[in-house]
Amino acid sequence: MTDYKEEQTNEVEALESIYPDEFTVLSDEPFHTFKITVSSEETDDLEDGPLEVTLQFTYTPTYPDEAPEYQVIPDESLQESHLENLKQILEQQIEENLGMAMVFALVSATQEFLNDMIDNLKKEKEAELEREEEVKRIAEEERDKILKGTPVTIESFLSWKEQFDQEMAELKSKTQQNEGGNKKLTGKELFMTDQNLDTSDMDLLDESDRVEVDESLFQEIDDLDLDAELDLADDS
Template identity: 50%
Template sequence: MTDYAEEQRNELEAIESIYPDSFTVLSEDPTSFTITVTSDAGENGETVETTLKFTYVDKYPDEPPLWEIYSQENLEESDTEDILTLLQQQAEENLGMVMIFTLVTAVQEKLNTIVDVMKNRQEEEKRRKEKEAQEAEKVAFQGTVVTIENFLAWKAKFELEMAELRRKRQKEEEQAGKPKLTGTRTAFSGNNLFPVKFLLTPWLSSYAAGNNVEVDESLFQDIEDLDLDEDDPDFDPIEMGSDED
């Protein structure tokens, strides 16, 4: 005849020696106790923990003990459900033998697996953020690519602004009683001085510098062939802007 009480006392003494810092007796009739189980630390020191409560039944170990999750730290609800399912499976496999150590060991391994999963999730999240940052940097570096279409749109707008500038300048000169200047001379006179290369390659000297755009230099390949002689005295902004013109 099995002496259940004796087997339970012997196991309790063994468990207390194995887990001296995490074992606590809650009651003696029925025998009830807790064991705190903590996972190994993850890469960044993260851990998960649970305190298991066991209660002996009269015919333990021929019948499984009662158990519950007494407390937990950093575990999700799905994790606690998995632990309870694991305890049930291990108890059924070990009926007839004292099993507390086996149950606790199985839970310890489960907690370590949970920490590994947490680590993998953190690494995936880190990689995702790094990829997003790289994509954002790539977009910022490339900026707006200059195409025939957007250059011509800019050119049309620029020409309208220059025409308005010339009209305004001519009006001011007429009101001041000065000779009427040609469109070219107006653009290069007084405060309206514009370098030739700025007029012809505004994306290279202005927009590209301020917006990190990629410029199609073929759009400007014929600049050197244009009939603009900066050495011509008439091209001198100072002479153009003088009253002697």
Template identity: 45%
Template sequence: MVDYAQEQQEELEAIESIYSEEIDIIGDGPHRFTIPVKTEEYNEDEGEGRYVLLKFTFTPKYPSEAPLVEFEETENIDDVHLDELHKHLEEQIEENLGMQMVFTIVSAALEWLCEKNDQIKHDMEEAARKKKEKEEEEERKKLEGTKVTIESFLAWKAEFDRERLEKKGVKVLTGKEKLTGRELFMSDTTLNDSDIKFLAAAGDTAITVDESLFEELDDLDIDDDEESDDPDWNPGKNDDSD
């Protein structure tokens, strides 16, 4: 009969002698411990290199059955590469069932990490570059504004004018009303013509319509009275005539 407890204890003692300065025993029922794996240039303070803290847990029938291996901590490794490393270690475990395998797993993890270091670095730099390009593209689109066609502008302008007139209580024109100066200005269709000419000249150029500029029309001080405040003012009289 296999004495699993004895085998586990013997392996743990051997592992402690090999990784004496790095291993951290965190439990003995079952045996649990962590061993760090890192690339040569790893520097925690400067954020360089790759690092994985492997956490081992001996199952009751280890080594006849697989130990639990988890990534307790990681540095500078994305989820995609962690998945690759996890699959690589699973293959090592499957190949070594029935044998003490902690040293083999740690060695395989270190070898994989060092070999993948350049690729990981390149992939992370590429991901950062694409993210930056995406952010710059989104910012550029915001600055460019929305492309406006003659049709879309006229549709927007009609709705905008309708809402503004309703807000001010201006009646819908029938052609018989006597309009105030403000209403004449607000209903001047030549303004639409000038807008259309501007859009036609702009072609496909993206144009931003700032609605606040139209809203400021409400603040214009346009005299609604039919007569001037100057009693001597005569609109039909030429100032230069005798």
């Protein structure tokens, strides 16, 4: 006949030696009630430190042939969804270990669960840092583009010139269409297009209106000593 009480007492003594700082006996009558604080591995990457869960167990009359009563007391870091996932893991461990002392297996599964959570939190933090670095890099590149401008190469200049010539041709064509081909030329444009206009006015004058100019008068002016005349004017 199985002595359940003895088996339970032996397990309590073993657990107390394995977890001397985490194990606390709350009662030993009629059956042992105790709690074990389970912590994740230490990490410097998270500001809140390691995750912790307290597992509280109470033996039943025929434990380990039946499951112990247990309670999961999480810290503030665990959300309700995390708690439900942990309970599913513990139920699976209980089912697999019926008939054997199972508290150590339940504590180990809980610690592994917390370590996985720490790993996921690390990955999330690393991904967030990478996103921040990417945003920072893009912002710096945009700033450098504004400060430095876009360098001009032969290829980019030729591409720009081709586009510019095309736009100018389209603009010229559109202007001619809008004006219906009846654009009035300015005097300068008329002169540039008809080289005979510089003599046309002279041809319109009558012989009586024309003035004969004696070119010898201008030659005599050229012979004058203008510097001497200016000096006499200053002396007076």
